[in-house]
Amino acid sequence: MIVDMHCDSILAAYVNRYSLAEQSQDGHLDLHRLRQAGVKIQFFALFPGIAPYMNPLQQVLLLGDFFWEQLASEGVYWDVITFGRQLLDVLHGERSGAILTVEGGEALLGNIRLLSVLYRFGVRSLCLTWNNRNEIADGVDETKTGGGLTSFGRDVVKEMNRLGMLIDVSHLSERGFWDVLELSEAPIIASHSNCKAVWDHPRNLTDDQIRGIAQKGGVVGINFAAELVGPPGCGLEYLYRHIDHISSLVGDDYLGFGSDFDGTERLVRGVKDVNSFQEIIAMLIKNGYSEATLRKICSDNCVRLLRQVLL
Template identity: 45%
Template sequence: MLIVDAHCDTITTIMKCGEGLRKNNCHIDISRLKNYDSYVQFFAAFISPEHAKMGALKRTLSIIDRLYQEIENNKQDIMLCCNYNDMEDAFAGRKIAAVLTIEGGEALEGSLASLRMLYKMGVRGMTLTWNYRNQIADGVIDGISGGGLTPFGRDVITEMNRLGMLIDVSHISEAGFWDVINLTAAPIIASHSNSKKLCSHPRNLTDEQLLALKKNGGVTGLNLYPVFLNDGGKASIKDALSHIEYIVALTGEDTLGLGSDFDGIESTPEGLEGVQCYSNLLNELLKLNYSEGLVKKIAGENFIRVIKSVL
């Protein structure tokens, strides 16, 4: 079964802890990913608040450089993919398909030229904001201001559409979400966001937002951070299944995928402690009498549809 995970922070995590991508004590490594037949992993260059204030582009380049080094050191098992044709080549060679993304539009430092050059370096998606306001839009924590896309942010959306990049609305303010929906000419993603109806965390999406994603042809990725799964702060695989059941019931079969947030989260649900546990989640869906076709859509086919459409 093809699996697509639309968000992890593993590269920045191994940079902090001094480990490598081949085998580590993080949530994701190559040795575990290789246990799956066909796997697409989005690797985010996360621009943390301390780097967002100064040197954001330099930080972005250092993270991208680290991913390139890890791919070069493990090129027999992983390759950078810029479109679905590349992914097919990776699968044929029994390699992990790596997709390079940016988490935090601060990386652009207010320049469309930076966006275009990052695209040429292989970046194929960008989370427009993290939790706070930047040159593109307000983040979800700044939502009280009611701010959405800035004029520069509108130019970014148009240019990402033109280049063929995945626009990611996880972390953006609700006003910004609706600005993107109304402006984009292509399907968008929320790479790692759940249902606000089931868990009231501001990072999750309202029913109206989820239905708008459905109409747009986009996909949201199931986030495995316990505080995004329930309001109690601890979670199990059952909580993840509850979000799957709710979103599928609300939007149908085509709007949900996987977006673990592995290595960007402080804890995991019981039974989903790392990438090796995705098979647990998918098997539980089959036990609940989800059709194999629907499980395949959630596992990866819904995100692949958007990838084929946009990249």
Template identity: 70%
Template structure:
């Protein structure tokens, strides 16, 4: 296992076919409103920060703050600038929509939604609107589809429901901005039939049966994410 902290270490992992660890933190409350803590995380090897969870912190509001839905605070804007400067990946999963657009306006680098799905397919506040999906694509970022049943749709649904999200996003913006962001560590409420990473070969077979090209499958399974990491790190 090799820690990925730079463009060079990423290339080394890819070329050696070793397993790589890319450290991320979910929830900017860990910074406690102090930009120096972001630099500490960076020195510890963290290379991505999900700016909020569902609630409010010093950076912005999360999607559960329905009465306010606030955007980036002044501190949040400083965090975005500093993450750009350091070469850290900004993750907009969980952030309220106003904050989402603030991030896209302020960031000079691509952003990711590491574990988010399509709201047009399933209307849930944690999912992305079509405009948000287009915004990430225009920013040359990537969206990682998660496997959480509540976000995918019909309770107990199988891989067909996951494919609805894949089909919609690819039809909307093409195949350059989609990846997998399972959220295996975040919930037990997974799509029916999915337990762990052993499901991926079945998902790939499903994609082939639906006439997805091998080039598209490779993009979704890793190449799109690598493109973003190579540009930012």
């Protein structure tokens, strides 16, 4: 059983006009290929990347409506997980589960009530920023100010704790990261981030940040995007370095997958689409990872977090 903590496949399907409900070779995944690959729970991001002139909230709602429409198609055995009991139904049943997320708190338009609106819409995780600054905090590309959470951002963190939503710190500035870690009463995730000690990329996490997530009981989702893994042309051996670095640093209870499928034009060499999960697992087995550790990385760590946070 696999849980993948991040993909941008809703946006890719919407913009390129193909259906996630039909099995095809479009994009890195569809709902049928996910099930064939053993993915039991997939986090689907609503990323407002349709067009820069469109209101970000409008984009999120359009993408969400498009996805709900896909789920209503005949022969699709997926449910959106919104509460703990639905999580248990998916884990112990035949159907698969989707976690709806929003990538970029600009969709809130600076209005805390819109967080509740998104919650009622089915969203259960918010990536506080993308790379740029918004009303919540600075993103990783805002290098001049070194800003962390704003007053509004602090309200967002508190309200997400109250509602039962996963706080995602991928793309967030380092100062913002530490603000969230100090303020949040619940574990946090970095849904699709790698290790700066292995590959020095602005989107990757320092060892101190990884330790902080672990101490909070959170999870880091390993990203398959080539630019976050290693030098041009690097393959699965570099992806393994990131996994093994976190495991060596904090143990195997804080690791997961956050593929970033359909959110990058270049996946690490050896990863083509969702079917490559089995090759990654085979690589870990080859490197001596036990069945118990594999189960933690593939699903158990993230499931433990969902059980804890979802109401």
